[in-house]
Structures are given as C-alpha cells and as structure tokens.
Amino acid sequence: MSSDQQEPVKTICPYCGVGCGIKVQPGEEPGDVRFMPWGEAPVNEGRICIKGGAATEVVDHEDRLIEPRIKENGEFREASWEEAYEYVVDELERIREAYGPDAMGFFGSSKVMNEENYLLQKLARRYGTNNVDNCTRMCHASTVWALRTSLGAGAMTNSMRDLREEADVFWIQGANPGEQHPIANSQYFRQAVLEGATVIQVDPHANKTTRSFQIGDTERHQHLQLNPGTDIPLLNIVLKTILEHHEENPEDGWIDEEFVAERTEGFDHLKATLEDFDKQAAAEECGVSLEDIELAAKKYAEADNAAIFTGMGMSQHACGVDNVQNEINLALITGNLGRPGTGVNPLRGQNNVQGTCDVGAMPNVLPGYQLVDDDEARESVEDVWGFEIPDEPGLTNVEISYEAGDSIKGLYVMGENPVMSEPDANAVAERLADLEFTVVQDIFHTETADYADVILPATTWAERGGTVTNTDRRVQRMRGVGKVHENTRHDREILTEIGTRLFDAGFDFDDPEEIFEELRQVCPSYHGMTYDLLGEEGLHWPCYEPGDEGDPFLYEDEFETESGLGHIEGVEHTPPAETPDDEYPLILTTARLEEHYNTGTMSTRSPTLNKQTPENFVDVHPADAERYGIEDGEYVRLHSRRGEITLEARVTDDTKEGVVWTTPHFAAASANKLTNHVLDERAKIPEYKAAAAEIDVEVEPLGETADPTAED
Ligand SMILES: Nc1nc2c(c(=O)[nH]1)N[C@H]1C(S)=C(S)[C@@H](COP(=O)(O)OP(=O)(O)OC[C@H]3O[C@@H](n4cnc5c(=O)[nH]c(N)nc54)[C@H](O)[C@@H]3O)O[C@H]1N2
Ligand SMILES: Nc1nc2c(c(=O)[nH]1)N[C@H]1C(S)=C(S)[C@@H](COP(=O)(O)OP(=O)(O)OC[C@H]3O[C@@H](n4cnc5c(=O)[nH]c(N)nc54)[C@H](O)[C@@H]3O)O[C@H]1N2
Ligand code: SF4
Ligand SMILES: [Mo]
Numbered sequence: 001m002s003s004d005q006q007e008p009v010k011t012i013c014p015y016c017g018v019g020c021g022i023k024v025q026p027g028e029e030p031g032d033v034r035f036m037p038w039g040e041a042p043v044n045e046g047r048i049c050i051k052g053g054a055a056t057e058v059v060d061h062e063d064r065l066i067e068p069r070i071k072e073n074g075e076f077r078e079a080s081w082e083e084a085y086e087y088v089v090d091e092l093e094r095i096r097e098a099y100g101p102d103a104m105g106f107f108g109s110s111k112v113m114n115e116e117n118y119l120l121q122k123l124a125r126r127y128g129t130n131n132v133d134n135c136t137r138m139c140h141a142s143t144v145w146a147l148r149t150s151l152g153a154g155a156m157t158n159s160m161r162d163l164r165e166e167a168d169v170f171w172i173q174g175a176n177p178g179e180q181h182p183i184a185n186s187q188y189f190r191q192a193v194l195e196g197a198t199v200i201q202v203d204p205h206a207n208k209t210t211r212s213f214q215i216g217d218t219e220r221h222q223h224l225q226l227n228p229g230t231d232i233p234l235l236n237i238v239l240k241t242i243l244e245h246h247e248e249n250p251e252d253g254w255i256d257e258e259f260v261a262e263r264t265e266g267f268d269h270l271k272a273t274l275e276d277f278d279k280q281a282a283a284e285e286c287g288v289s290l291e292d293i294e295l296a297a298k299k300y301a302e303a304d305n306a307a308i309f310t311g312m313g314m315s316q317h318a319c320g321v322d323n324v325q326n327e328i329n330l331a332l333i334t335g336n337l338g339r340p341g342t343g344v345n346p347l348r349g350q351n352n353v354q355g356t357c358d359v360g361a362m363p364n365v366l367p368g369y370q371l372v373d374d375d376e377a378r379e380s381v382e383d384v385w386g387f388e389i390p391d392e393p394g395l396t397n398v399e400i401s402y403e404a405g406d407s408i409k410g411l412y413v414m415g416e417n418p419v420m421s422e423p424d425a426n427a428v429a430e431r432l433a434d435l436e437f438t439v440v441q442d443i444f445h446t447e448t449a450d451y452a453d454v455i456l457p458a459t460t461w462a463e464r465g466g467t468v469t470n471t472d473r474r475v476q477r478m479r480g481v482g483k484v485h486e487n488t489r490h491d492r493e494i495l496t497e498i499g500t501r502l503f504d505a506g507f508d509f510d511d512p513e514e515i516f517e518e519l520r521q522v523c524p525s526y527h528g529m530t531y532d533l534l535g536e537e538g539l540h541w542p543c544y545e546p547g548d549e550g551d552p553f554l555y556e557d558e559f560e561t562e563s564g565l566g567h568i569e570g571v572e573h574t575p576p577a578e579t580p581d582d583e584y585p586l587i588l589t590t591a592r593l594e595e596h597y598n599t600g601t602m603s604t605r606s607p608t609l610n611k612q613t614p615e616n617f618v619d620v621h622p623a624d625a626e627r628y629g630i631e632d633g634e635y636v637r638l639h640s641r642r643g644e645i646t647l648e649a650r651v652t653d654d655t656k657e658g659v660v661w662t663t664p665h666f667a668a669a670s671a672n673k674l675t676n677h678v679l680d681e682r683a684k685i686p687e688y689k690a691a692a693a694e695i696d697v698e699v700e701p702l703g704e705t706a707d708p709t710a711e712d
Contacts, residue, residue, distance in 0.1 A: 008036050009479040010536065012468050013052040014111065014461035015597055017348035018160075018184045019470025019538075020044035020052050024462045024481055031060040031484045033462050042537045043160070043470065049182035050595055054608040056462060059484060061605050063444055065457035066485040076455065081489070084454055089501045091437040091453070092127065095410045101128030101390075105400035105408050108134040108361030109415025110350035112458075112491050113466030113478060115515035117352075118359040118367065119495040119507070120414055126387055126503055130363045130372055130394030131408075134356045135349070135416055137396045142320025142683035143310060143346040144357065150328045150567035152560025154369065155354060157343030158307060159472040159540065159552040164188040166341025169299055169306035173202040173231065173327065174313020174689075178209030179594035181347045181471070185212060193221075198303070200296045203313060204228050205619070205661050206654040208594060222296050225656055226286040228589040229576035229690040231314055233282035234293060235326040236573070240274045241297040242333065254301035256335025263559070264332045266568035273570025282573075287656065301334055305341030312591065315346070316688040320680040322571040332566045338555040348471035350598075351461075355469030358526070358541065359519060363394035367523035381522045385506060396684040398422055402677070405434025412439045414491060415458070419447040420599040421664065423686040425672035426643045441494060444601045447667055457488045464490045466512040467534065469541070473550070475529055476538035576690035577678035580658065584640060584692035586624070587659045588674060591689075596665035603665065616669035617648040619661040620695070625651040628695055637696040638662065643673030646699050660693060 008025035021041025027034040035056045039046040068084035069076040079087075095103050106124040108117040117134070124132035136144065144154030151157065163170075170189055177185035190212055193199055199213045199221045206223065213221050226234050246255040260267050283290035300306045308331055314323040327344050336342040348354045360367040366389065370377035378389050400408055401418050411432070422428045432438065432451040440452035443460050464480040489497075492512060499507025509515045513531045520527050528543035540550030558564040580587055595612045597603040604610050618638055620630055630636060632651040637644055638660065647662065647669040655661045664671045676691040 006481060009481060010038055010041070011462065011478045011480065012351065012476050013048070014055055014351050015051040016181055017350060017353060017471035018043060018181050019351065019468065019474060019476055020048055020183050021476070022048060022052055022055065024056060026481050033059040033481055033484065040536075042476075043474065044183045044187060047183055047187055051597065051603070051609060052183075054606045057606040057608060058602045059460050059462045063605060064485060065443060065445060065455060065488070067457060067487050069455040071453050084456060085497055085501060087454055088439055088498055091410065092502060095437060096127065099409050102131060102394070103407065103409040104129055104131060105395065105397070105411045106132040107397055107400075107411070107413045107416045107418070108132060108356050110135050110353035110356045111415045111461070112356070113352060113468055113512065114355040114359050114475070114519065115466045115512040116414070116491040116495060117356045117361040118515060118519045119492060119499065119509075121359065121361040122385065122506065123495060123499050125389050126385075126499070126506060128390060130390050130392065131400055132361055132394060133363050133397035133400065134353070134361045135397070135421065136353050136357050136362070137398055137684060138316070138421060138686060138688070139312065139349045139353060140315050140346050141396075141685040142315045142317075142680050143324045145321045145683040146324035146328060147344065147346070148369070150325060150561070150569070151337070151344070151555060153554060154357065156345040156348070156472050157337060157554045158340065158345055160184050160188040162340035162553050163307050163345070164192050166305045166339075167192055167307040168197050168341070169303040170197055170199045170309060171202075171300055171306060172199060172209065172309040173311070174315070175309050175311025175347055176203065176207045176209045176591065177309065177347055178212040179207060180311070180349075180592055182594060184347060184471070185209065190215070198299055200224065200299060202226060202231065202234060204589060204656050204659050205591065222292060222299075224288045224292060224296060226288050227656065228587050228659060229317060230286040230573075231323050232319060232326055232571055232573045234286045234288065235330060236274060236277055237279045237282050237286075237290065237293045238297040238300065239270065239326070239330060239333070240277055240279055241294045242301050243271065243274060245301070252302075255333050259335035260333055263338070263566055264568050265563060265565045267333065270329055270333070270568050270570040273572060285573075300330070305339060306334065306336045307342050308344045310344060310346050313689055316685060317690065318577050318678045318680050318687045319574040320685045321682050322574065325569055326571050328566070329568050329570070332568050337566060338553070338557070340553055343553065351470070352468040354471060354473060355467065355475070358469055359523065363396055367519060368525050384518070384521050387506070398679065398684060398686055401428050401431060404431035409435060410437040411435055412441075413448060414441045417446040417448050417599040417601060419451065420667060420670050420672060423672055423675040423688060424642045424677040425670055427677065441491065442601075444605070446599070446601055456494055457485070458494065459483055459488045459490050466492070467516060472552070473540045474538045475526065475534060475541060477531065477534050577687060578641075578676050578690065578692040580692050584694045586693045586695065588638070588640060588691045588693035589659060589661055589689050590664050590671045590675065591661065593663055593665065596663065598664065600665040600667065615648070616645070616663055616666040616671070617650050619652050619655040620649045621655050621657040621659065622651055622653055623657045624660075625649070628697055630695070630697055634697070635699050637699045638674065638693055639696070640674040640676075640691050640693045642676070645669040645671070645673055649695075660695065664688075
C-alpha cells in the first residue's frame, strides 16, 4: 500500500465519546497508517486533542495480535483460524449441553462498532442467554438507570452545540471534560465560558477542567472540593437552599412553579425528604463551606439556562442512581429541562459506549432499549430474528465475572479487559482462572488474555468500516483503509463466522451496511437511518423514519415516562460502603489522565501518549505527606483490604486532605487491585470512587505485586 494508491478516508477517533472526525491514510511503509485532520468534521471541525492526533500510532504496533492463539499446557501456541473457530464452536456447544446457555457470559465492546455489538448480542441471545453486557456497566449504568426511569432515555438530554450556544451555567459534577472530553471542553464549553457563562465544578480533585476555566473574569467560577461520596448531601444543600429561598421570595422564580405543576411528579416527596435536613451538618460532612454551596445554588437557580454535566464521580458509587436522581431533581424543580442549554448531560465515555448500549449489548434490553421482559417488544424483535429470545434479564458483566467458576463456566470477551478494569481485580483474576473456557478477541494481548483458552486477533478501528454513536447521540460512519495484517479478522467477520457455524441462519452478512439494515428493523430510534442518509454529518437519534432530522435536545413537550411527567424523588445520603477507620484512614478515589486511556492497552503503547506519564502515581495532600513523612516523588505502598500497589507519591494540594487519588491506566500498579467490589443495587455499577486505604512509606523495591493466582 502507498499513499499514491489510496486516498485518505474519513473516520472517527477511536478514543472518547466526543466523536471527533479524523482522516486516515496508508503511509509510505507497508502497514503504516497516517493521521490527517478532517477540517469539516461535524463535531470538531478539524480540531483534535492529543489522543486523536496519536490514534494511528498503535495501529501497526509491534505488539499487535496477528494470529489466533490456543492455550496448551498453560502456554499459548499459534493456531489456524479453522482450528480456532472449531475450538470455539465446539466449546460453546459443549457448555450449552452440559450446563445450559446461562452458563456463558458475553462481553460486548464500546471500542467496537454498532454492527459488531449488534451481532454479539444477537449471538448471545440466539445461543439462549441474556448474559451480555458492556463497559457501560462500570461507567454510566447508574446514570442511564436514573435518566431512563425519571426522564425517558438513558442519554444526554442536550447536545454539545445547543449547550455551547445557550447555557449560562455549566454545573460540572464528578466529570473532568478538560481531560476526558477535551474537544467538548475546549470547543464547546470553554467557548461559552469565554462569552460569559459560569462554571461550578464539584470534584474532590483539581484538574485541567479547573484550570481551563481560569479565563476572563474568573471570580464567577467556583470549585466545590468535596469529600468523595458526599454528593447527595451537597446537592441536598443546594435543593434546600432553593426551596427556602423560594418560600420567602417566590417572585424570584428560583423554582419554576408552572414547570413543576405541569411537567413533573414527586415534588412533595422531595420537600418531605428535605424537611429535617440539617444543612450545616451536611456541609461539614462534605468538607465544603455552607456559604460556598449556597452561593453555587443561587447561581444555578438564577441562570436563564443552566446545564448539568455528570460523570464518573457521580455514577461510580453504590449510591450512583441516587446521585444522578438528585441532579435530575435539581434540573426539574428549576425547569432546566426540555430547552436548549439545559438538561442533565452524561458525557459518554468510550467512542462507542452509547451505540453499544443502543444496539442492545446489555442484559436487560434489546436494541433500542426495548426491555427483554416486555412481551410485546420482545416478540417484535423475535419476528425479525426468527428465534425465541429468553425473557428474563441476564447477568451484568461484573456479576458474570463474580459468578465465574460457579454458575458461569465460559466467557466470550470482545474488546474488554476485565482483569484490569473491574473492581477488586485480584479476585476477578482468581475467578477467571476457574472458568472452563474463555475467548478473548482483542487487538493486543491484554491482562485478561492471560486467562484465555483462545485468543482471536481483531483488526483495529482504522482498518474497517461501520458506525459509532457519540455522546450526543450522533450516529456517524467509520471508514477503514483495509487490513494491515492479513491474518487478522474484523470483529464482524469473526462473529458472522462463529454465528454461521453455530446456527443455521441469521449470521450471514457480507458487509457492515447489511448488518445496519437489519439493526434498523429492530431498533426504532435508528429506523430512519441508512448509510446514505448518515452521509458525512451523521444523524442524532431518535430518528424514527427516513428524513427525520433527529433531536439535538430531548423532551421539549413531554418526558418519555409512562405518565409523560418528569419524576422527582428526594434521596437521602448513603455514605460509601467503606469509610476511613483506624486501619485504613484514607479515602481512595480513582480517575483518569488526559494522556492515558482506560486500562492503557492502547495509550501505554502510543509513544506520544506514554511519554508524559509512563507509570502510575498517587496524589497525596501536603498535610498527609507531612504526617506520613512522604517526600514528593518517593515510592510508597498503597493498600486496601483487597490488595496493594507500589507507586510514586506526588505531593499536591490538587487533592483534599485525607483523600488519595490515583489512576486505573497502568498494569504494573493497577488501581483496581485496591477498589471495592460493592455495587449499586439497581444499576450494578461498582464503587470505584471511594474505598478505604492506607499508605506505607517503607517499600520493597519496585516490581509487580504477587500474582494472586500463583500456587502457594
Ligand atoms: N483521556 C481520557 N479520556 C477518556 C478516558 C480515559 O481513560 N482517558 N476514558 C473515557 C471513559 S470510558 C469515560 S467513562 C470518561 C470518563 O470521564 P469522567 O467522567 O470525567 O471520568 P473520571 O476522570 O474517572 O472522573 C471524573 C472526576 O470525578 C472525580 N471524583 C472522584 N470521586 C468523586 C466523588 O465522589 N464525587 C465527585 N463529585 N467527583 C468525584 C475525579 O476527581 C475526576 O475529576 O472518559 C472518557 N475519556
Ligand atoms: N478504578 C477504576 N476502574 C475503572 C474506572 C475508573 O474510573 N476507576 N472506569 C471504568 C470505566 S468508566 C470503564 S468504561 C471501564 C473500561 O473497561 P474496559 O472496557 O475493560 O477497558 P478498556 O481498556 O477500554 O478495554 C478495551 C479493550 O478493547 C480492545 N480493543 C480496542 N479496539 C478494538 C477492536 O477494534 N476490536 C477488539 N476486539 N478489541 C479492541 C483494547 O485493546 C482493550 O483491551 O473501566 C472501568 N474501570
Ligand atoms: S476529544 Fe475524544 S474524540 Fe476528540 S480527538 Fe480527543 S479523544 Fe478523540
Ligand atoms: Mo467509561
């Protein structure tokens, strides 16, 4: 391949959910793929963050998996595709015969396209199980739950464009768009701030979001640096402040009485919940001054249009659904929904986490969020698929990992790395080691691949076409330059082959467009889309019929709940499952860096991205550093009830006293060896954002901590 032979193709950045358009083109050397800007790209108009610009660096990385591998006597050996396919199909059949279909779990991938996740969930259901899930479970599952039950759809209520143009207050709670969604932040939110909008950031940690808003008249912005896990009391202070003010000064309109009366239900429940709520005591629990929180409440309530942004700091708690419900309460009582520049907006994480959920790679819903236990919905999908779909919701991915070796005997992992990404990772590894059969389909040999029986080498994003759905529900086409390694397969090719070998019909597709055509038939919100209509701009869902433009913001006239009303419900504080005590006196929280990505499989292999921060570190507040006698740059042992890691301490007041902050990106000091496996009861999301921890200053020389699966 050379650049003379092939024009650049327009595609979408493979990292975060902003969905920036980029171009790729084969380079001079065989296998080399080059990045080029795409000036008219709809979301980013040619701008790109550090990850987008470096995205092609891993396409032809020397670590790429380039042939199928089978484990034999504990060692991997090269295998042919024929042998690998036969092995997978035989084992899937054996497990179903021996234990029934619910003994298998299937992990979809938010790094992989809509068509491919559609195929994976169809395969799971044809096999006979709803045990299919994706990384949204660890991510925005709680947000989706709260939004779906209280407003209607588990997605951003507004779009980046209307937020930039109309929002006067950006209330950013538990999200760091300056690093995790950099183009959304710089091209949309920061532009609004330059034109006068106010930012209220609620986060225990100072970061690039905090610093990116130090522009113009910075006095108006606030950073409420709360203790991890105290978001409910903080928002209850905000809500009570608004209620109290409204009682005395109804003419100020802090509460939108008309909106509350006509479009919501449950306001009395909220009032009753807050009746005996003690604001001063709550502020002390949050570790933020009451006056500061009251001032933030005033700014939000007085804004013409106020928008809430919500991220992992809210969702990844055992009270994640309640956290987001309280944000919904705030938006509903002030009438900040159903208009441009308002809403409750989760910035979705991975490049295709929105789409992976939309196409039904979740245990409780079919494509288009149709519930598996809703007979009418299920039967309408069965009519197209031609087989019976199990009618009980399946297990979530974290539950599947925890059942591994017990009720779960086999696992099919497409593009996830649970041994690093799931909480209490030592225990996850031990359980995966107990499985009878595991398939890992990835582009690299991940930490999870160590536990596989078969490894299937997939092509990367730059090599193939399909569609992905970004954070504001825009479905966009990806286009590839063709295979870099002949012996790899596109994810969809692997799934059509396995599906066709297992079942007599339903998996015979030649190209992604054919798969999309079937997806449209079973996914109402995508029904109006075709590859041609998507064109270069893409389309926002819902797009029910060809020609629909899609909605940039939702709920203009009514909510999509059964009553058509927005659901208000007061919530009470549930502290994190683990709070500091004498043995583990610090609160550990984990979050991300701009230059790294999730479990690091791609970013740590990208020279540009890895250069800045090649290994993990922990932020320690100066007062704690003094108490422990920690010097900046010194290595410490950070440990919890579940495990330990050794890493560099950075002494900084970016973090709060008593709070240690680290990242999940690095295998050698994997934060999830420490995190707590407790889940939100409804959404089943793990509490990554609060655990009890301790630091030891005397450390062993750096090295991997003990392998939990090694024999004693
Ligand atoms: N560069 C980069 N970009 C990414 C990713 C990446 O790994 N790297 N990952 C992508 C994915 S999958 C996702 S889901 C998104 C995530 O994007 P974000 O939602 O921004 O995720 P995090 O950085 O994990 O957490 C956000 C903030 O929550 C704060 N926080 C921690 N505990 C609490 C708490 O108890 N309360 C509050 N209010 N805040 C708290 C952290 O300090 C952090 O600043 O980013 C996506 N984009
Ligand atoms: N402590 C802590 N843990 C966390 C979080 C946290 O904030 N703190 N955040 C959680 C969140 S929000 C998320 S989303 C999860 C992410 O958890 P995972 O989804 O498990 O993590 P990733 O590193 O994104 O894994 C994606 C995998 O897909 C592979 N891949 C990339 N492209 C392709 C492709 O085209 N085909 C195939 N087959 N594979 C491909 C990558 O190599 C990688 O192995 O982590 C969660 N874990
Ligand atoms: S903001 Fe997200 S989508 Fe855009 S270039 Fe950066 S990582 Fe890629
Ligand atoms: Mo995520």
